[in-house]
Amino acid sequence: MTEDARTRIDTTVRSNDVVLFMKGTPLFPQCGFSSRAVAILEHLGVQYESVDVLQDQGIRQGIKDYSDWPTIPQLYVKGEFIGGSDIMMEMYESGELGQLLQDQGVATAH
Amino acid sequence: MPMAADEIETMIRAAIPDALVEITDLAGDGDHYAARVVSESFRGLPRVQQQRRVYEALGGRMGGQLHALQLTTACPQ
Numbered sequence: 001m002t003e004d005a006r007t008r009i010d011t012t013v014r015s016n017d018v019v020l021f022m023k024g025t026p027l028f029p030q031c032g033f034s035s036r037a038v039a040i041l042e043h044l045g046v047q048y049e050s051v052d053v054l055q056d057q058g059i060r061q062g063i064k065d066y067s068d069w070p071t072i073p074q075l076y077v078k079g080e081f082i083g084g085s086d087i088m089m090e091m092y093e094s095g096e097l098g099q100l101l102q103d104q105g106v107a108t109a110h
Numbered sequence: 111m112p113m114a115a116d117e118i119e120t121m122i123r124a125a126i127p128d129a130l131v132e133i134t135d136l137a138g139d140g141d142h143y144a145a146r147v148v149s150e151s152f153r154g155l156p157r158v159q160q161q162r163r164v165y166e167a168l169g170g171r172m173g174g175q176l177h178a179l180q181l182t183t184a185c186p187q
Contacts (some may be wrong), residue, residue, distance in 0.1 A: 033178070069158075070165050070173035086181050087157045 005062030013076045017106045018048035021063045022073040026050050033085040037073040040085075040092045045109020046101055078104050112141040113176050118168070122147060125167030136180070144180040153185045 013019050018041070024030030026038045041048050053060040053072055064070055067081040075082045077100060082088070091097035101108050115133040122131050122145070130148040145164070152160040160183035165172045172179065 033180075064173065068162065070170070072173075081158065083158050083161070087161065090157065090182070 001062040001065040002058055005058040006066065009059060009062055009066050012049065012051060013079050016049040017078055017104070018046055018101070019076040020048055020050045020073055021053055021059070021076075022050055023052070023054050025052055030054060031072075033071070034073045037075065037085045037088055040088050040097070041075075043092070044098055044101065046106060077101065077106065112139075113171065114140065115143060118143065118145065118176070118179070121169065121171075122164060122167045126151060126163060130186075136178070142178040143176075144182075146182045146184070148184045148186055150186055152183055157183065 020037055020041060022029060022034035022037060024034055029035035029038055051059060053063060063072065063074060067074055069081065069084065071084050073085050075088055082100070083091070088097060091100070098108060115135055119131045119133055123129055126147070126149050128149050128151065132146040134144040136142040136144055147164050152163070161181055164181060164183060168176060
């Protein structure tokens with residue numbers, strides 16, 4: 001990972017409570033896994049920053065090294081890596097994700 | 111070049127010998143799979159660590175040669 005990519009990722013995850021690195025945009029996800037991650041965050045009614053890795057090769061590779069996680073999407077809450085879409089779904093269904101956001105003081109609609 | 115379901119299972123079991131591995135070919139195209147991996151060795155590990163162990167077992171193929179693997183990990187009941 002380039003130093004530039006690390007700095008940009010670091011700044012993004014530290015300056016936003018909730019960040020989703022994804023393929024495409026929330027309106028036009030370019031992959032089923034990213035689409036599922038967006039749907040979960042929308043269901044929770046949480047405000048989040050999204051980063052389209054398809055627009056930036058440095059971030060696309062860099063984010064995998066940053067989290068030591070080989071796939072996209074990736075969710076970060078308060079600077080901490082939470083997981084990919086499968087973990088998000090499990091945590092959403094069990095109520096853990098909503099609880100985590102609440103515990104971290106992130107406003108949700110539900 | 112996609113991976114065959116039994117190849118995925120073999121790699122996971124090679125790294126996590128006690129693992130029960132269930133692979134489902136989601137689209138019938140040999141490229142979109144769901145895997146459920148159950149291992150005693152996951153006990154006490156957070157989900158992220160459990161899934162990392164499976165990704166490590168796949169030796170860097172995840173996100174590359176293996177695009178779509180829906181992954182669930184668990185400990186034996």
